[in-house]
Amino acid sequence: MNKPSNVPLKFSFHFNWKAAVTIGIAVYALLSLGFWQLDRAEQKRIQQQTIDDRLSDKPTPIEELDLSEDSPPEFSRVLLEGEYLTNRSVFLVNKFYQGQPGYEVFTAFRLKSTARTVIISRGWTTAGRSLNELPNIDTPEGPVSITGTIHVPATRSFFIEQEIAGMNWPLRLHHLSIEKLASRLESPVFPFSVRLDRDSKGILRPNWSTVDTHAERSISYAWQWFGMAGTLLLLTLVRSTNISDWLRSMRDHSESHP
Template sequence: MSKVQSGSAFKWMLWISGIVLLPLLIGLGLWQLDRAEQKQELLDSWQQAIPSQELPLEQEMIRGSYKAVILKGVFDRERYFLLDNRVRKGRAGYEVVALFTADSGRSVLVNLGWVLASLDRGIIPEFVLPEGQQTISGSVRVIEKGFALSADDLAEERWPKVIQQLDAEKISSRLVISIDALELRLTEPLVSGLDLNWPVVNMKPEKHLGYAFQWFAMAFALLCLLIWSALKIRKEAIYEQV
């Protein structure tokens, strides 16, 4: 292949790559900006929520946000769950989740906090849940189904049960009780030894903005390269005409 043919092939490859990659890079940057906005709204809803004495009637109204509530009711003291693989500051642990039935008759899953896991995975932490009528406060979110490496075995009779993710439908079926697809994270401690320092979001808005800047920077660099290529092609065309 001659130098002219090689240069022409490179220019074609550059333009084809630019046509494909430029919109993709811009789209990724815009997506990161959108994620940053969503995370900021989530943080704002956690910090600024005004407590209500009723569980949200419409789950869609709080999807992607938190709603503060104050509830009166009782815990199921015999049956609770340990959410596995909850990492904080590089340390693996469990989140303790119990069933709470409010005076209104509605039931919700209450996250009582985080506990460090033992190096021996055969050792399961056990707790004594509060007895009798309780007044609890916290922030409620809609339980979103996520990815799990394996299906949770809820048929086993042993309690507490170690699970990978919250699934209100499966838990309702196992406990033979109607449970709202809501998780309440406590703001005041109820059980000794549990950490309530909640990670509201897994990635802060600032980090999403940083990623957005990187995608836009790459898009800008590619655009500059395309402009340079276009100017060079034009210069060569004028030179050939002369």
């Protein structure tokens, strides 16, 4: 016997243990990934704040740095007094600036106070007329005072490490290895490079990207995971219940009983 048209349909739920367990695991995994991305975003936010604080500090004499920790204080601003070793430069190949091929140039800098050496990242210069000809660059001579930011070069490279023991200066390299450079220089070398400030003597064309940990990207990923979890729950609700028919029945009932 058919139900009277004025009686709304009852809401029903069809429970399936196997499906419920599978969906529960999937939703838990998606939510976990979302909260993990939120945690990553918070870590990146703190890291970005630390970087911004260091970049806004006044330069500290490099001799006063605390290097007792395992990793050097990257992005710290430092002051160096000494002189460039004008015949000890490195040209990193395949560096592009505004679509133009060239080199990133590094020059050794000897400190006046300790005779230790710092590898100075001076920026970008255009390529020479041919691949076999390095460009001429001007390097300040004599005592100078410069400022810059500590940068730790990547330890991994897609290139096979070049043997530089027998190479003539200036060196043309694919990857900067401070450890290998130290073997060619005649004094102890700091385990990082210093990127020159734009107003420091010896600067070429700064080609360094602005430091950004992209915390907002992790937040965006988190909302994507949460959205997928919500979509899965919504699909489960639709497939496991008569919610569509129930809503239609409730609408028809309300229209017939104004």
